[in-house]
Structures are given as C-alpha cells and as structure tokens.
Amino acid sequence: MKPNPPKKTASKTAKNSGQTQGKAASKKSPASPRKPAAAKESPAPSPEIPPMLLEGDEPSLVRQSGPGSRYALGQEPVPAPGAAGELGDLPEAYGTQRLLLTARDPHWLYAHWDLTREQLKHYNSRSVDRHMVLRVYRNEITGEPHREIHVHPESRNWFAHVGLAGTRFVAELGYYRPNDQWVRISTSGSTMTPPDTMSDDLSVWFETLPADMRLEELVKLVKTAVKDNVPLMEAIQQLRATGMPGLPDRRSAGTGQWTPEQERAMTQVVSMDSVRRVWMGSLEITELIRRQFLQELSSQAAAQLGQTGSWSGAVSSFSSPFGGGMERKKGFWFNVNAELIIYGATEADATVTIGGRKIQLRPDGTFSYRFSLPDGQYGLPAVATSADGTDSRSADLKFSRDTKYRGDVQAHPQDPALKIPSPANVA
Amino acid sequence: MTRGYLSIVLHAHLPFVRHPEHDRFLEENWLFEAIVETYLPLVQIMDGWLRDGMDTRLTLTLSPTLCAMLTDPLLQDRFVRHIDGLIELSEREIHRTHWDRAYHPLAQMYHQRFTALRDVYFHYGRNLVGAFRKFQEAGKLEIITCAATHALLPLLTNHQPSLRAQIFAARDHYRSCFGCDPNGIWLPECAYADDLDLVLRDAGIRWFIIDTHGVLHARPRARYGVFAPLFTPNGVAAFGRDLESAKQVWSKHEGYPGDVHYRDFYRDIGFDLDYDYVKTVMPVAGSRSFTGIKYHAITGHGHDKRIYDRNAALQKAAEHAQHFLETRMRQVEHLADIMDRPPLVLSPYDAELFGHWWYEGPEFLDYFVRKAYFDQKVFVLTTPMDYLRRQPTQQVCKPSASSWGEEGYWKVWLNETNEWIYPHLQVAQERMTELANRFINPTPLELRALKQAGRELLLAQASDWPFILRTGTSPAYARKRVKDHLLRFIALHEQLTTTKIDEKWLGHVESLDNPFPELDYRYWSTLK
Numbered sequence: 001m002k003p004n005p006p007k008k009t010a011s012k013t014a015k016n017s018g019q020t021q022g023k024a025a026s027k028k029s030p031a032s033p034r035k036p037a038a039a040k041e042s043p044a045p046s047p048e049i050p051p052m053l054l055e056g057d058e059p060s061l062v063r064q065s066g067p068g069s070r071y072a073l074g075q076e077p078v079p080a081p082g083a084a085g086e087l088g089d090l091p092e093a094y095g096t097q098r099l100l101l102t103a104r105d106p107h108w109l110y111a112h113w114d115l116t117r118e119q120l121k122h123y124n125s126r127s128v129d130r131h132m133v134l135r136v137y138r139n140e141i142t143g144e145p146h147r148e149i150h151v152h153p154e155s156r157n158w159f160a161h162v163g164l165a166g167t168r169f170v171a172e173l174g175y176y177r178p179n180d181q182w183v184r185i186s187t188s189g190s191t192m193t194p195p196d197t198m199s200d201d202l203s204v205w206f207e208t209l210p211a212d213m214r215l216e217e218l219v220k221l222v223k224t225a226v227k228d229n230v231p232l233m234e235a236i237q238q239l240r241a242t243g244m245p246g247l248p249d250r251r252s253a254g255t256g257q258w259t260p261e262q263e264r265a266m267t268q269v270v271s272m273d274s275v276r277r278v279w280m281g282s283l284e285i286t287e288l289i290r291r292q293f294l295q296e297l298s299s300q301a302a303a304q305l306g307q308t309g310s311w312s313g314a315v316s317s318f319s320s321p322f323g324g325g326m327e328r329k330k331g332f333w334f335n336v337n338a339e340l341i342i343y344g345a346t347e348a349d350a351t352v353t354i355g356g357r358k359i360q361l362r363p364d365g366t367f368s369y370r371f372s373l374p375d376g377q378y379g380l381p382a383v384a385t386s387a388d389g390t391d392s393r394s395a396d397l398k399f400s401r402d403t404k405y406r407g408d409v410q411a412h413p414q415d416p417a418l419k420i421p422s423p424a425n426v427a
Numbered sequence: 428m429t430r431g432y433l434s435i436v437l438h439a440h441l442p443f444v445r446h447p448e449h450d451r452f453l454e455e456n457w458l459f460e461a462i463v464e465t466y467l468p469l470v471q472i473m474d475g476w477l478r479d480g481m482d483t484r485l486t487l488t489l490s491p492t493l494c495a496m497l498t499d500p501l502l503q504d505r506f507v508r509h510i511d512g513l514i515e516l517s518e519r520e521i522h523r524t525h526w527d528r529a530y531h532p533l534a535q536m537y538h539q540r541f542t543a544l545r546d547v548y549f550h551y552g553r554n555l556v557g558a559f560r561k562f563q564e565a566g567k568l569e570i571i572t573c574a575a576t577h578a579l580l581p582l583l584t585n586h587q588p589s590l591r592a593q594i595f596a597a598r599d600h601y602r603s604c605f606g607c608d609p610n611g612i613w614l615p616e617c618a619y620a621d622d623l624d625l626v627l628r629d630a631g632i633r634w635f636i637i638d639t640h641g642v643l644h645a646r647p648r649a650r651y652g653v654f655a656p657l658f659t660p661n662g663v664a665a666f667g668r669d670l671e672s673a674k675q676v677w678s679k680h681e682g683y684p685g686d687v688h689y690r691d692f693y694r695d696i697g698f699d700l701d702y703d704y705v706k707t708v709m710p711v712a713g714s715r716s717f718t719g720i721k722y723h724a725i726t727g728h729g730h731d732k733r734i735y736d737r738n739a740a741l742q743k744a745a746e747h748a749q750h751f752l753e754t755r756m757r758q759v760e761h762l763a764d765i766m767d768r769p770p771l772v773l774s775p776y777d778a779e780l781f782g783h784w785w786y787e788g789p790e791f792l793d794y795f796v797r798k799a800y801f802d803q804k805v806f807v808l809t810t811p812m813d814y815l816r817r818q819p820t821q822q823v824c825k826p827s828a829s830s831w832g833e834e835g836y837w838k839v840w841l842n843e844t845n846e847w848i849y850p851h852l853q854v855a856q857e858r859m860t861e862l863a864n865r866f867i868n869p870t871p872l873e874l875r876a877l878k879q880a881g882r883e884l885l886l887a888q889a890s891d892w893p894f895i896l897r898t899g900t901s902p903a904y905a906r907k908r909v910k911d912h913l914l915r916f917i918a919l920h921e922q923l924t925t926t927k928i929d930e931k932w933l934g935h936v937e938s939l940d941n942p943f944p945e946l947d948y949r950y951w952s953t954l955k
Contacts, residue, residue: 087914087917087918088914089910090917093850094850094854100585102582104837106836156850194644196640196644198643198644199646200648201646201647201648204822205647205822206823207821209819215663234660266651266766269762269765372524372525
C-alpha cells in the first residue's frame with residue numbers, strides 16, 4: 001500500500017500541535033477555544049488511507065547500524081511476495097471500539113481507539129466539534145481530567161504528554177454534544193508511568209530464599225494460609241510471624257549495622273546522572289555515535305549527507321560504531337584498479353599450481369583465478385602435472401603495470417550505489 | 428582474598444528468519460554472520476577453557492528463536508553453503524592477493540579461520556545448541572532463556588495470557604533444548620514492568636537482569652545499588668547492570684572496540700571489489716553485501732584506512748583485557764570496602780558485539796577470563812544463579828519499570844514508525860484467548876490450527892520488528908513480517924471460528940513458520 005505523503009504530513013503536524021496543547025485545551029478554560037489547533041491546521045479531506053497504516057509505512061529517519069542494531073546486511077531489496085501475500089492486507093480497524101492506553105515512559109502515554117472509518121465518521125458527525133476528545137485521568141475516571149486532548153478527526157491514536165512519573169492513569173474517549181454534554185465512547189484500562197526518581201523510602205527488609213528451594217513448592221506452601229493476591233515475599237513474612245513451619249530460615253547477612261557514611265558512599269558509586277550519561281542500550285549506542293559522528297563532519301559535508309539518499313541501510317555513511325564508516329564522496333571522483341584473470345584447462349585429474357600454490361580445478365578440468373595487479377613487474381609460474389606424475393607442462397607468465405595518475409584517483413572501493421553493469425554496458 | 432564477584436552475561440538472540448520458499452534470503456545472513464563471527468568463536472574459546480582445566484563461569488542467553496534456527500536442518504544446510512562459499516572466496520583471495528603482499532597474509536588468515544570454524548561446526552554435528560549445552564553440563568556456563576520471540580514484555584502487560592505464553596513457551600522450549608528448567612531469563616531489552624515477576628515466578632524463573640535505573644528507582648531504595656540483586660515482591664531476583672564495565676566495552680570513544688588497531692567493520696571486499704568476483708557469496712543477486720572478509724583497521728573516517736595488522740590487534744585486545752581486569756579489581760575492592768557483603772558486578776552485553784561488531788571481541792573475552800582466573804584473587808567469576816546459591820539473603824524491593832533502550836523505557840518500540848503494530852496485536856491476542864477458551868478438546872486438525880495460530884501470534888509479537896522499523900535497517904522486511912504473521916493468524920482464526928480449516932494451506936504455513944513444535948495453545952486460556 002502506497003502512503004499519501006501530503007496528507008500524512010498534515011496529520012503529523014496536527015498531532016504535534018495537539019500534543020503540546022496541555023491544559024490550555026481544557027473545556028473549562030474560557031481563555032482557550034475548545035477547537036483544537038489540529039483541526040484548524042488540517043483542512044485536508046478525509047484520507048483514503050487510514051493514518052494507522054500510513055504510519056507503519058513511513059520511511060525511517062534513523063539509518064544506522066551498530067551493536068544491538070544487529071540487522072545490518074547491505075542493500076535491502078524489495079521483499080519478494082511471501083506465502084501470505086495472497087492474504088491481502090491488514091484491516092484498517094476492527095471496530096471493537098476498545099480504547100488501549102499504555103505508558104511509554106515516565107512522561108508519555110500512548111492511546112489507540114479501534115474504530116472503523118464508518119464509526120469515526122459517525123462519532124465525528126455527532127460531535128459538536130466534529131472530532132473526538134481523549135480525556136486522561138489520574139487513578140480513576142472522576143473529577144477533572146489531567147489532560148483533555150482534542151484529537152484529529154481521522155486519528156486513531158495519540159501520544160499524550162502527561163508529565164507525571166510513577167502515576168496511574170486511565171482514559172476515556174468521547175465527544176461533546178451541544179451545551180458541553182459529554183458522551184463517552186470507550187474507557188481504557190489503567191496504566192502506570194514508571195517512576196523516574198530515587199525512592200525516599202530507605203526502609204530495608206531482607207529475606208532469604210535458598211536457591212535449591214523450588215519457588216513452586218514455596219508458593220504451594222504459602223497458598224494454604226495466605227490469599228492468592230498477596231505477593232510471595234509478603235506472604236512469607238506474614239506466615240513467619242505466625243510461626244508456620246517449613247519456611248526458609250532468614251539469615252543474618254545484610255541485616256547488620258548500615259551507617260550513613262556507607263549510605264553516602266554507595267550513592268556516590270552510582271547515580272542517575274551517570275546513568276543518563278551512559279544510557280546505551282541496544283539502540284542508544286548507535287544514536288550517540290551517530291550524533292557524535294555527525295558533529296565531527298563539517299556542516300557542508302553533513303548537508304551533503306542529508307541530501308544524498310543512494311547509500312542504503314547498513315552502509316549508511318555515518319553509521320559505523322567501531323570504524324570510520326564509509327564517507328560519501330564529495331564532488332567528482334574516480335576509482336580504477338586492475339586485476340588479471342588467469343584461466344586455462346587441463347586433464348580433470350591433473351594437479352595445477354599457480355605461483356607455487358595448488359589450485360582447485362573445476363570438474364571439467366578448467367580453472368580461472370583473479371590476481372590483483374599493483375604497479376610493478378611480476379612473474380607467475382603456472383605448472384600442470386598429470387595425475388600419475390609422469391608428465392608436466394609449465395608456463396612462466398610475465399606482467400608489468402605502470403600507472404600514471406592525474407588528480408585524486410583511488411583504487412577502492414566500488415560505489416555500492418552503482419548498479420551492477422549489464423553485459424551490454426561493459427561490452 | 429576473594430572480595431567479590433563478577434558475572435559476565437552475553438545475550439545471544441536473533442529473530443526467527445527462515446524462508447524455505449526462497450533458495451537464498453538476505454535476512455537469513457543475520458544468522459550465518461553471527462554463527463561465523465560470534466557463536467563459533469565462543470565455542471572455540473570455551474573449548475579452550477575446558478581443555479585447560481579452568482573452573483570458570485560465563486552466562487549466555489540463547490533465545491528460543493535462536494535455538495530454533497540453530498537446530499533447524501534447512502538453516503544448517505544453508506549455513507554450510509554459506510561457510511563453504513566463504514572458504515571458496517578466501518581461497519580465491521589467496522591467489523588474488525599474490526602480488527598484493529600486504530593483503531596476502533590476511534587472505535590466508537581468513538581461509539584458515541573459516542576452515543577451522545567449519546571444522547568446529549561439524550565437530551558438534553552442526554548443532555551449536557548441543558555445543559553450548561555441553562558447557563552448561565560441565566558447569567562452566569549458565570544458559571538462560573528469553574521471551575519466546577523476544578517480545579517487549581511491558582507492552583504485553585495489558586494482556587496477561589500473552590505474557591504467560593511468551594514466558595511459558597520459552598521455558599518449554601528451553602527444556603526441549605537443554606533437558607532442564609531455566610533458572611534465569613533475559614527480559615528482552617532488559618524491559619521490566621510491575622507484576623512481570625509474578626509470571627516469572629509461576630514459570631519457576633529465579634532471576635533476571637534489569638537496567639541500572641530499574642534498581643536505582645526501586646521502592647524502597649536499594650541499599651547496595653546494582654551491586655547486589657533484589658528480591659522482587661514475588662521472590663524473583665533482579666540483577667542490575669553495572670555501568671562502569673558497560674561503558675568500557677560499549678562506548679566508541681571511551682570503550683575498547685573503537686581502538687584504531689581493531690578491524691574496521693565497514694570496509695569489506697563485498698563492497699570494495701568487482702561485483703562479478705564477489706557475487707558467489709552475495710545472498711541476493713544484483714545486490715552487494717558484507718562478506719566478512721575485511722582487510723582494514725579502524726583508522727579515522729573515509730577510505731584511507733590502514734591495512735589490518737592481526738598481531739597488533741590481538742596485542743591490543745590483550746592490553747584491553749588487562750585494563751578491564753585491573754579496573755574490575757579496583758572496582759570490587761572499592762565496593763567491598765563500603766559494603767557489608769561481597770559485591771557483585773554484573774556486566775551484560777549483546778553477544779554479537781563480540782566478534783560480529785568487535786572482531787577481536789572473542790579474543791578479548793578469552794584473554795580476560797584467563798587473566799581473571801589465573802592472575803588475581805580479588806574477585807571470582809560467577810553466574811547469577813551461583814551467586815544466589817552463595818548469597819540467599821537479599822533485600823526485598825519493587826524494581827522500577829525500565830529498559831536498556833534509548834532513554835530507558837519503550838520509546839524505541841513504541842513511536843510513530845511502529846505504533847501501528849500494537850492495535851493489531853491487541854485484537855489478535857484477545858482472539859487467541861477466545862480460541863483457547865473455546866477449544867477445550869480440539870480435534871487433531873483443530874489442534875494443529877490452534878498451535879499454528881499461537882506460533883503466528885508469537886512471531887508477530889517479536890520486538891525485533893518495531894526495532895527495525897525504528898532504526899530503518901530493513902524496514903520493508905520488518906513490516907512484511909508483521910503483516911504476514913498477523914494475516915496468517917487472522918486467516919486461522921477465521922477458519923477455526925467461521926469457515927473450515929484449509930488443511931493444505933495449514934500444512935504450508937506450518938512448513939514456513941515452524942518454531943515451537945510443541946507449543947501449548949492453552950497458555951492463552953483464561954479458564955481455571
């Protein structure tokens with residue numbers, strides 16, 4: 001399926017605008033109209049292709065490879081039709097009306113609503129705004145929403161900035177009828193943004209779990225006395241207080257004196273500042289390197305890199321993690337080199353050496369070998385000996401190469417962007 | 428006197444890529460390159476440790492999809508074709524460089540190396556899973572599992588049966604490969620979210636790894652930071668990643684692999700030489716690719732690179748191993764001075780860093796482990812499970828949701844380039860649970876269809892596809908894979924619920940997507 005770039009761009013712009021609205025878009029704010037910037041900025045007619053599928057087809061901006069980014073091979077061909085090719089394409093929506101909400105990081109949520117094109121059209125037409133509204137609440141759907149986002153009429157998803165780490169959120173999707181009457185379409189499950197600070201709770205609780213004790217057995221043991229939903233460690237603690245036999249003994253390790261000096265010293269060993277400096281997961285390393293590498297290039301060269309698109313995927317010119325990468329040539333350039341092809345044939349069971357090294361004959365007794373030919377003078381003895389060792393032939397081949405260069409001429413490499421020559425072109 | 432412990436953990440994983448419908452397939456080279464450059468060299472160095480009677484420890488993830496591919500006869504055949512092609516090309520390189528004396532010894536090195544690696548491969552009956560199992564059974568290696576298809580688990584927490592299926596299918600597969608239960612699991616991308624530990628506990632998993640901030644942001648605060656594991660509320664041990672040792676290996680400028688003596692990754696004869704000459708090893712006709720034969724060292728940018736000096740590079744690897752050893756000794760001593768228990772430094776890395784990206788990585792690892800074993804007494808190399816045997820008492824904390832990806836959470840796998848996947852997954856996941864609840868006693872044919880539906884769903888959930896869509900290395904392929912698996916799932920669901928099972932088509936799809944042959948579809952059930 002081909003994307004429709006102009007409409008897509010419009011959709012993205014709208015989305016970005018919506019994400020930064022914050023509370024300004026709240027229906028309670030008299031200073032701000034409820035109409036979202038998104039709707040204003042995007043007068044495009046309804047797209048033929050839903051944004052959900054277009055987003056999957058977007059060309060990626062990040063082209064790189066490196067540790068963790070292990071999927072680097074070279075030029076990516078267009079995939080051949082697979083066995084499921086005949087199954088067509090994925091549906092644009094299923095129409096379940098479900099609202100999916102999931103935290104992406106401490107500050108952002110992702111929401112998706114599964115509405116068909118007809119359902120979208122229906123709800124948009126019932127809305128006084130001609131679009132739907134996503135309301136995000138803390139903990140539960142009650143009181144004022146934490147965020148109220150007026151979404152693009154064609155959208156089925158939104159990345160919503162909430163800016164609150166370690167907080168539980170739920171959302172509802174709906175629209176306004178006249179007189180601010182709210183109509184709910186769907187409610188999400190809850191999601192929790194990860195905390196992004198160190199805990200102030202310095203309490204310490206040690207527990208002993210012998211490695212040779214199977215967790216399954218322990219769970220069975222505590223289940224007899226504690227409800228299912230109590231976490232195992234808490235259940236053990238509760239049962240130990242009751243004097244239940246069969247529980248692991250709690251050992252004294254780590255339960256001794258721990259001084260403020262020790263606490264401070266440990267904090268200095270590793271801090272979140274250092275974590276952020278070296279956050280280098282599977283993608284991070286290549287991201288960092290890419291940025292560093294781009295900084296190292298001159299701005300002119302960087303601009304050229306941005307303009308040229310013929311270097312594909314893995315061999316992108318600024319992607320080398322542990323090497324300089326292959327720099328894009330600037331302006332006119334010329335690479336030329338010379339190799340020799342030594343070829344011949346003899347009895348299939350004969351032994352042939354070239355330059356003193358035994359070579360492998362093809363089953364029909366023919367052979368063909370290439371030799372790099374740097375400038376200089378060379379001799380190459382080729383010897384064939386019959387299988388029974390009674391007969392032998394040889395040839396002493398002599399070559400010389402003397403190249404005069406004018407201007408910057410390199411021997412390597414070939415440009416991977418070049419197409420493979422067809423016989424007609426090299427004849 | 429031993430003052431602490433160090434655990435080196437390598438994570439080996441590749442997505443399931445197997446295309447019997449094509450004679451050659453570009454993305455299958457991910458596996459072949461990793462076998463040549465990482466997995467076989469690892470087997471070689473561990474064989475050396477065994478041979479030399481070293482009682483040392485390493486931890487290695489072998490993801491279920493990787494195990495499935497390493498034991499697949501078709502891919503084994505294709506790997507042999509791949510390495511035979513490299514041997515043949517390196518043989519031609521020996522001739523071609525006859526007058527290019529600077530390159531000639533390198534051509535010989537590649538020929539010897541490929542030939543030796545091929546010998547190792549056949550020595551283990553083409554079964555690298557069996558090779559690693561041998562080291563585990565000898566007590567030198569702890570092999571851990573991973574989610575079945577490397578799904579990013581925090582994005583599955585809104586569908587518990589899917590979480591359960593990813594973990595339990597992985598455990599079952601591990602049993603079939605290694606004849607025992609896994610003690611540890613590599614959470615894909617070290618991604619953890621609240622309550623994941625409950626599923627891990629139910630699967631009998633004893634430990635996992637999280638990124639540093641997952642420990643630093645734990646509730647209550649973790650007294651020892653990442654230098655001792657935590658017990659999660661459900662009793663699974665969470666080990667935090669040490670940053671200092673990570674940085675020394677990962678970082679380009681501060682880290683070892685960027686040293687100018689090491690082999691450059693990008694200059695490769697697959698791109699340097701005449702196409703007709705190298706086309707025999709190209710996975711796709713008409714396209715250039717890496718061959719693995721590279722003659723240059725890392726020397727700045729552009730093409731003017733110094734010719735690779737193997738001996739100088741190995742000397743540098745030895746120096747770096749010595750440096751890594753000395754810094755670990757200092758680190759452990761410093762920590763032991765502060766802490767009231769022996770510290771543990773845990774250093775996890777992508778396995779493919781060693782060899783594939785950092786060509787001298789396996790030698791570095793070999794030198795380091797040997798030095799650590801023979802030359803010092805400050806720390807002992809251990810595995811997380813061995814550590815738990817020695818230290819069964821730990822602080823109970825709730826680790827923080829986190830990953831080791833960009834910015835520390837799920838942004839890499841959930842952004843504008845790949846979010847379109849998740850709504851489809853959500854529907855498919857719920858439908859899979861409906862199927863599992865509905866078919867209590869399936870006929871043999873229904874059972875096949877149910878298992879295949881489960882396989883397609885698992886394969887669609889792989890985090891590799893959104894990752895590739897984000898990085899842009901093979902986006903067309905990743906997009907197609909997600910769509911193919913989802914479409915196959917949708918067709919199977921329809922056949923099971925509204926039409927009838929097309930046995931011929933089912934057989935065909937079974938032959939294509941064949942990991943997890945014993946998959947239990949009831950893992951998706953919500954019935955008690």
